[in-house]
Amino acid sequence: MLMRNRADLPLGDHAKAAAKLVSLSNAGIFRDNRWLVRGVDLSIARGEVVTLIGPNGAGKSTTAKMAIGVLKADEGAVTRSRDLRIGYVPQKLSIDWTMPLSVRRLMRLTSSISDQDTIAALEATGIAHLADAEVRHLSGGEFQRALLARALARKPDLLVLDEPVQGVDFAGEAALYDLIRKIRTTTGCGILMISHDLHMVMAGTDTVICLNGHICCRGTPEVVSQSSDYAKLFGANGRALAVYSHNHDHTHLPDGRVQHRDGSITDHCHPEDGHHHEHHAGHDHEHGDHKHHHDGAHDHHHDGDHAHHHHGEGKPHA
């Protein structure tokens, strides 16, 4: 269990790490006798949008938490640029819904933000008129905008958005992704985003990383969208087929060994498994030959009726 810090990095890596807001190199989190995620190599530069996609339990939130330092990597290295300001929209928020809470107060729950910055952030996300509204009365889209405003008010260098469109309908989703793109352009911040919906994140993402306990494949949206697997799913029908599933050719067993499709078990993955364990931060490989299957058979719907995706009756998960 080795956690390197900046000072331990080999000389060449210093320059690379410095150009990046955050870099993860072969990073992993070990809990309850298993690796939740392992061998993660990724980095985000200013103005860059990196999107993590993958099935439930793939380790997307865990990876995001590692990137921002909420979780400390048990293996590998995580480096963040000096004085990095992070704005975080978590997947879940602990709020006592029995207490009245205005949007204005939500903005300041965890950090002291001036009234001016509060209003500016609410204006940027289009909900300044809701500053004194009750959070529990907000629509799904308004609530996500309030969370985004809360993150923006910190004037972040890096914005980490864990499923920023949860509980939002289709039109609202498109508008939110537009807003996120606009934020990237106007502020120049880097964005690490988690999404279930490959189709919706396409246009605004520089790199898509598919995670399932490890990095399965990655590439530009162009590379991914031109793949035959992507065409099969999204093809002519676009959003109607925005269902994501991923056929993995191997499974990571709780003890760290790998079970392959033919049933064989090995200590490590095969080179052709689509792994990137051998790569290190700063390598922005684009893989056009990824094994990425969308067949709708194991549907991973993005329709908002997932219990934990649901804003529900004004009560995002407490």
Ligand SMILES: Nc1ncnc2c1ncn2[C@@H]1O[C@H](COP(=O)(O)OP(=O)(O)OP(=O)(O)O)[C@@H](O)[C@H]1O
């Ligand atoms: N603190 C923890 N201790 C033990 N296991 C954990 C912990 N946090 C998360 N897990 C487990 O790690 C795995 C990855 O969780 P994570 O929340 O990162 O997945 P995810 O890809 O974000 O999933 P989802 O799409 O469902 O939000 C899950 O199996 C989860 O149950």
